[in-house]
Amino acid sequence: MTESSHHENIELLTYSEVIDVKGFVGNFDVTIRMRPRSVDMSRCTGCGDCLTKCPAKVPSEADQGLGTRRAIYKPFSNAVPNVPVIDRDHCIYFTKGKCQICQKVCKAGAINYEQEETIRTEKFGAIIVATGFSLFDISKYGEYGGGRYKDVITGLQLERMIDPNGPTGGRLVRPSDGKPAKSVVFVQCVGSRDEVKGMAYCSKVCCMYTAKQAILLKDHFPETQSYVFYIDIRATGKNYEEFILRAQREYGVVYLRGRVSKIHDPGDKLEVYGADTLAGESVKINADLVVLASAMVPNPDARDLARMLNIPYDSYGFYSEIHPKLQPVESITRGMFIAGACTFPKDIPDSVMMGSAAAAKVCTLFAADELTVEPKLAEVAVDKCVGCFNCVDVCPYDAIQKDTVSGRNVARVIQTLCQGCGNCASTCRSGALDVKGFTDKAIYAQISAPFEADEEEENAYAGA
Amino acid sequence: MEIGYYPGCSLESASREFDISLRAICGMMNITLVEVPDWICCGTSPTHAVSQELSHLLPYKNIQKAEMHGIKELLIPCPSCLYSISHTEAACVTDANVRQRLSEVTGYTYEGGLKIYHLLDFLRDRVTLGGLKAMVKKPLEGLKIASYYGCLTRFFPAAADDMEQPSLLEQIIEALGGQPVEWTCKVDCCGASLSITRPDITKRLLGEILQSATRASADCIAVVCPLCQSNLDIRQKGLTSPSGAPYAIPVIYLTQLIGIALGARSGALGMEKLMIDAMPLLRAKGLL
């Protein structure tokens, strides 16, 4: 991250969001909303004085609610850029009109409450979408407490907890009473592989990160005992299976083949009820901490973003590639690439691979002077077009624009956008639109050909 | 308000106080219970284990009797009866095979449209929590109550908010001024159906439930199921906590608690029929 922020060819736009995309490959007009940071990037030295003095405390998003941040904050300790932002919804000055403590403590005079949102529109040649994933909402699992048992946490919360810079300073504790956690139960597939309450798919990464977490726990806190309830272990990467075996053999992690059915929280130790289908027994474990491997799911706004960018998505909301094997990082919209967990749950190696592939694809695209396109493109017979523009509405790729030719309104096809689907051709009532190579005339000819042949053949037989 | 009423075998015998207290509070709330005339046993789990046909026929006959008596809305306080009857009602609406066969055997065709209520739904949707609260004369102040749904209630709209962590019973207890406790066993099965055939299992289950209620410092357990009540009440004797102390937690029907809060005399609520006497507790809390 830090490296890319210093690269001469990279401009990192943080605290900003793409709100509109027009145009086509090589010519995207992208509108970006730059939200007001309320801190002047050019003045801020990143000293962090403001971060400790701000009196407004808010649950920290990055720490998954386990810790707090201030209203002026950096999302996490090594965030890029090293400049804080004021969360105006929680800032006392913005909500109540009084405070301005950060302004007083900032020696660089970087605080600027007057900053306003700016909108900028720029041209880009290609777009890579790598918006990642969200975590499944565990409140659907009432049997696991549905988020109300304090000592039942998600895998991501545990990641934060074991981070030395995290909310507990790297100590493994029960959020309920701050006491050290000794017996830890991991529950796999929470929201994954569950057609009734969650997602039918396997989230792919949780088996591995759970093993990683169990190993880390034993490494850092030798007195802990971890148990992992799993349905089956998905460890299909390089050295992955060996890693799981290490967790079991070297770190004494007890793997139980079964799903947890319910967790009771009587106030002291959690009672975890599950089964081990290999032993054919139901199992009860008293635990200090339970870690749920909640499923990786698409972001809540994934569909809206896809519609804006004009890229297709599957029934879950993951972005679809043109071809899962041969064109895995290309979306159907030319010049628009997809990478990482926004396409499906994947781990870091796979995400990096996709990101690199997408970047390479963009380089290839930009390196060529000309674009090769499929020959089957829509074409407007300008003399027949009456300018009703029904075609504009039906084109899924926004490939048809309104144009004027000698004072007449007519449709024009942007060849780089058109995918030759033929929607426009079948919609056009004046017969002005045709797909090259698939003209109405040619199709009719194909349909009638067999019948004509039949007639000829019949005649032939009749003559014989 | 008038509402059809199917008491079922338990409310007629071992759980008479459920029936008595229900009738008493309905009287106080100006609700007329119209009993299904000459109702028969719904068949409950034993028929489900022996004959699918019979398990539909017995409930169907009751639906028939209710409809012929002009009943459009039916309150079934026993969750087990409710499960059988609403199961058949739903099957008639969704499965043409079942409907046809049942009308063949009984000579009567059910067209759908009977609204069936669990006690909790009924209180929420028809009496309303606000309405109930307004009628309270003696709030159940200081009474710590473990709300026990049992295993079947979660399948009805009563628990629609969250099958595993329902809250309606707690909301009702709060409306009565009582204090619901957080405890762990509210939707666990008490094993009533095994109390005769496998008492060892039932004992284990009761132990877990009573221990959980005790840990939560509940004064009593509120129930909405006659089988849960009998099981927890009759078989509590002789059970001890892990520390060896005998359990004596009153197991009180929600309808009785409502009656007390509405100011009914304990005699009118069948309180004396509870095996574990609830009177000392209620007296100590100044509720009698």
Next chain:
Amino acid sequence: MLELDAEHVHNLSKRVKELSGDDVTHCIQCGKCSGGCTVAPDMEEIPSRIMRFIQLNMKERALTSSMVWTCSSCLTCTARCPEGIDIAKVMNVLRMMCLAEGYTPKEKHIHVFNRLFIDMIKKYGRVYELGLMVQNNMMAMTPFRDIGLLPAILKKRKIGLLPHKVKALGEVKELFKKGQTFYKRMKVEGWK
């Protein structure tokens, strides 16, 4: 040893599906049903294993298992199965198949209790708890079980001494006659 052959391997799961509507081949053997099962801690087999027996056409094991017969029909498993299988209903179907196919359940006394219960409905139209308890104890050869509870129960007049009879008993008898018990009808196609 379990021997599988292509011709029969799906027999049991197909039959269960016909009777219950539940496709047990969908079971992913996650064990969630077993983890929360009310009776599993006291059983030799756990519910997920019964589902496995069905998947592998292990008929006798599936039909006669104590687990199947002891199931309390609490539906906890059904509420949590990630595949939406109504396991409790499958248990009921297995019990019916067990009787229909002439197997002897391991927990015979539970079946005896069910029969007594149903006979009582047949006789009186309603269930008469005292009679049920006494009769069950006689049949189970444990005449004095629960006897200690009786005096108190009777004193509180919780259980009636005499059965309640419904008026239209003829109708009830008719139901029993016309709606033949399931295992006689099982051979008749079409009825679920």
